[in-house]
Amino acid sequence: MKQEDTELMMPESVDDFGLSDTSDKETSGRASMTSRAYARLRADIIAGVLIPGQKLKIEELRQLYDVGTSPIREALSLLTSDHFVERIDQRGFRVATVSAKEFDELLKTRCWLEERALRESIAHGNASWEEQVVLAAYRLSRVPRSAADDHFVANAEWEVRHKHFHVTLISACDSTMLMKFCDQLYDQNIRYRQLSGIQAYPTRDVTAEHGAICDAVLARDADLAAQLLVSHYVNTGDFLKDQLDAY
Amino acid sequence: MKQEDTELMMPESVDDFGLSDTSDKETSGRASMTSRAYARLRADIIAGVLIPGQKLKIEELRQLYDVGTSPIREALSLLTSDHFVERIDQRGFRVATVSAKEFDELLKTRCWLEERALRESIAHGNASWEEQVVLAAYRLSRVPRSAADDHFVANAEWEVRHKHFHVTLISACDSTMLMKFCDQLYDQNIRYRQLSGIQAYPTRDVTAEHGAICDAVLARDADLAAQLLVSHYVNTGDFLKDQLDAY
DNA sequence: ACGCTTAAAAAAATCGATATTATTCCCAAC
DNA sequence: GTTGGGAATAATATCGATTTTTTTAAGCGT
Numbered sequence: 001m002k003q004e005d006t007e008l009m010m011p012e013s014v015d016d017f018g019l020s021d022t023s024d025k026e027t028s029g030r031a032s033m034t035s036r037a038y039a040r041l042r043a044d045i046i047a048g049v050l051i052p053g054q055k056l057k058i059e060e061l062r063q064l065y066d067v068g069t070s071p072i073r074e075a076l077s078l079l080t081s082d083h084f085v086e087r088i089d090q091r092g093f094r095v096a097t098v099s100a101k102e103f104d105e106l107l108k109t110r111c112w113l114e115e116r117a118l119r120e121s122i123a124h125g126n127a128s129w130e131e132q133v134v135l136a137a138y139r140l141s142r143v144p145r146s147a148a149d150d151h152f153v154a155n156a157e158w159e160v161r162h163k164h165f166h167v168t169l170i171s172a173c174d175s176t177m178l179m180k181f182c183d184q185l186y187d188q189n190i191r192y193r194q195l196s197g198i199q200a201y202p203t204r205d206v207t208a209e210h211g212a213i214c215d216a217v218l219a220r221d222a223d224l225a226a227q228l229l230v231s232h233y234v235n236t237g238d239f240l241k242d243q244l245d246a247y
Numbered sequence: 248m249k250q251e252d253t254e255l256m257m258p259e260s261v262d263d264f265g266l267s268d269t270s271d272k273e274t275s276g277r278a279s280m281t282s283r284a285y286a287r288l289r290a291d292i293i294a295g296v297l298i299p300g301q302k303l304k305i306e307e308l309r310q311l312y313d314v315g316t317s318p319i320r321e322a323l324s325l326l327t328s329d330h331f332v333e334r335i336d337q338r339g340f341r342v343a344t345v346s347a348k349e350f351d352e353l354l355k356t357r358c359w360l361e362e363r364a365l366r367e368s369i370a371h372g373n374a375s376w377e378e379q380v381v382l383a384a385y386r387l388s389r390v391p392r393s394a395a396d397d398h399f400v401a402n403a404e405w406e407v408r409h410k411h412f413h414v415t416l417i418s419a420c421d422s423t424m425l426m427k428f429c430d431q432l433y434d435q436n437i438r439y440r441q442l443s444g445i446q447a448y449p450t451r452d453v454t455a456e457h458g459a460i461c462d463a464v465l466a467r468d469a470d471l472a473a474q475l476l477v478s479h480y481v482n483t484g485d486f487l488k489d490q491l492d493a494y
Numbered sequence: 495a496c497g498c499t500t501a502a503a504a505a506a507a508t509c510g511a512t513a514t515t516a517t518t519c520c521c522a523a524c
Numbered sequence: 525g526t527t528g529g530g531a532a533t534a535a536t537a538t539c540g541a542t543t544t545t546t547t548t549a550a551g552c553g554t
Contacts, residue, residue, distance in 0.1 A: 032337065033538065058506065068539040070317055073507085074324045081328030090279060090545065092506055102423075109424045112363045176349075177356045181428050280508065305536070315509040320537085337515065339536055 033071035040065055041075055045084045045095055046191045056085065056093040082184060084191070100244055103192050107237040110185045114233070115226045117170035117178050122222045125172030130218060136161070136168040137214040141207055152198060159190075165210060169217065169229070196243040204235060280318035287312055288322055292331045292342055293438045303332065303340040329431065331438070347491055350439050354484040357432045361480070362473045364417035364425050369469045372419030377465060383408070383415040384461040388454055399447055406437075412457060416464065416476070440483075443490040451482060 031039075041061070044050045061072045076093045079085035086096050121129065140161040147153040163186065170182060209232050216225035278286075288308070291297045308319045323340045326332035333343050368376065387408040394400040410433065417429060456479050463472035 057504095059504090068537090069507090070320065070538055073317065073321060074537095077321050077324040078328060081325060090506070091547090105422045105424055109422045112422075112425065113360075116359045116363070175352045175356045175359075177352055177432070178359065185424070304534095306534095315507090316537090317508055321507095337536070338517095 033067040034074045037061070037065050037067055037071045037075035038078055041079060042082070042084060045079070046187070046194055048191075048194045048197075050095045052095050052098045052195070054095045056095060058092065083188065098192065098195060100241065103237075103241065103244060106185060106188055106192070107233060110182070110189065111230045111233055113178060113182050113185065114166075114170060115230055117173040117175070117182055118217075118226055118229055119222045120173035120175070120178075121170050122172075122217060122220055122225060124174055129168075129172040132168050132171070133165075133214060133217055136165040137210055140165045140210060145206060154194075169213070192240060192244070196240045198240070198243060206232075209235075280314040281321045284308070284312050284314055284318045284322035285325055288326060289329070289331060292326070293434070293441055295438075295441045295444075297342045299342050299345045299442070301342045303342060305339065330435065345439065345442060347488065350484075350488065350491060353432060353435055353439070354480060357429070357436060358477045358480055360425060360429050360432065361413075361417060362477055364420040364422070364429055365464075365473055365476055366469045367420035367422070367425075368417050369419075369464060369467055369472060371421055376415075376419040379415050379418070380412075380461060380464055383412040384457055387412045387457060392453060399445060401441075416460070439487060439491070443487045445487070445490060453479075456482075 041050070050056070056076065058069055058072055062069055065072070076085050076087070080087050080093070084096050085093050087093050125133075140158070143158045143161055144155060145152075145158050147155040166186065167179070167183070170179060173179065209228065213225055213228045213232065216228055288297070288303075297303070303323065305316055305319055309316055312319070323332050323334070327334050327340070331343050332340050334340050372380075387405070390405045390408055391402060392399075392405050394402040413433065414426070414430070417426060420426065456475065460472055460475045460479065463475055
């Protein structure tokens with residue numbers, strides 16, 4: 001469980017969904033202006049507060065987040081590399097656009113990368129990794145997917161644990177780079193999930209799917225685990241795709 | 248041959264090795280300060296002028312490249328996401344460190360991603376893609392690997408065409424994201440190649456390897472093509488690894 | 495009314511200065 | 525001789541103002 005990411009990250013807003021890994025890092029109230037701007041912008045983009053394609057005017061953001069131009073500009077530069085923001089020649093920044101085509105690519109690419117990462121993890125993971133997987137799966141199962149019983153309301157704690165489960169699955173793949181790519185794609189996917197504005201539970205039993213993946217992993221059945229993981233993503237993807245006509 | 252990358256890039260220095268894609272973009276002398284700083288810093292890091300781990304003092308860079316602090320800072324932020332620069336808490340920036348372990352991971356990850364991308368390209372590429380591959384292979388073969396006959400001197404034109412060949416191979420994979428990841432890893436790899444300071448030709452016939460890959464691709468033999476491509480990378484990797492003790 | 499040129503407004507990019515934070519170095523105390 | 529405190533120094537992070545560039549609007553002639 002090493003923490004090699006020195007990048008700036010400091011969760012602040014509630015909609016953050018554990019995307020900025022708050023794990024074992026100094027979570028003191030003190031944070032650089034750049035980090036704060038970065039975290040808030042990112043959260044607002046993922047949450048859909050900032051609409052895809054929307055112009056991001058420096059002066060507006062400056063006043064909104066109450067910081068100078070430099071931190072805003074730096075945060076936007078960082079978000080550009082995360083593909084949450086697009087920089088236009090000499091015309092400033094805007095929220096990254098979304099499209100059904102891009103979502104397809106995203107889903108596909110995630111499957112390719114996560115499958116590879118999972119297979120490597122299964123091949124190389126040790127006992128400690130197994131335990132971490134079990135623990136992450138258990139913790140995820142202990143929390144309801146929705147914050148309300150009758151209709152769907154995103155449960156922040158479930159989001160955090162869900163991400164942690166998926167990160168743990170591939171954490172033994174022995175490639176920091178691959179893990180970072182998967183992380184990036186995961187976050188992109190969450191954005192699409194938010195934007196699709198799902199209101200209803202999916203009908204399938206997501207918890208059972210997680211359990212099945214966990215079992216296959218513990219049995220070191222790479223083919224089965226990979227197949228289950230990919231279906232898990234594709235199913236969720238198809239579910240979202242239906243609600244993604246707006247873009 | 249679409250150009251979807253709106254990111255800032257503007258080749259300036261000679262050591263650039265075609266890493267910033269100058270393809271069909273406005274290559275006028277006019278470029279933003281940020282782009283210039285970005286391109287030059289990047290080139291200097293890849294070329295090894297800026298040593299791994301070296302502190303990057305804003306004031307120094309400001310004077311060296313003759314721009315204000317903001318563009319420098321923004322360029323460094325961008326390079327941070329490219330993993331060419333590391334940002335340390337509140338202590339500024341430094342050139343990303345290198346290590347044998349990281350190189351191993353890099354090589355491994357490249358193989359995984361490029362194999363997937365190549366297989367997808369072979370599965371989905373059309374006639375136009377085939378023609379582009381042939382053309383890229385031919386152009387690469389028309390230029391010597393070394394600028395000098397007796398000892399090895401990097402040939403900028405070969406570098407450009409080599410990259411273009413590899414980009415073309417996977418250009419039909421239908422995933423912009425995957426292509427970007429591969430691009431990133433390619434550039435990281437070039438940095439390692441530069442740092443290793445190779446002086447001699449590799450004994451194997453690199454041109455022949457490219458030809459073989461091209462043939463397998465045209466025959467739509469995915470297994471063979473993938474195997475050849477991976478060997479190509481692993482061979483080059485092993486060759487470099489031997490000379491990488493310094494770090 | 496339409497297109498072209500030009501002026502005014504808005505916004506982005508950049509700069510230089512200030513405030514903040516880390517580092518260094520010296521000196522005293524143990 | 526080492527350790528700890530605390531200036532002095534150096535470097536970063538941030539801000540507000542200035543310079544360019546782009547966008548909008550207006551004017552003019554056809």
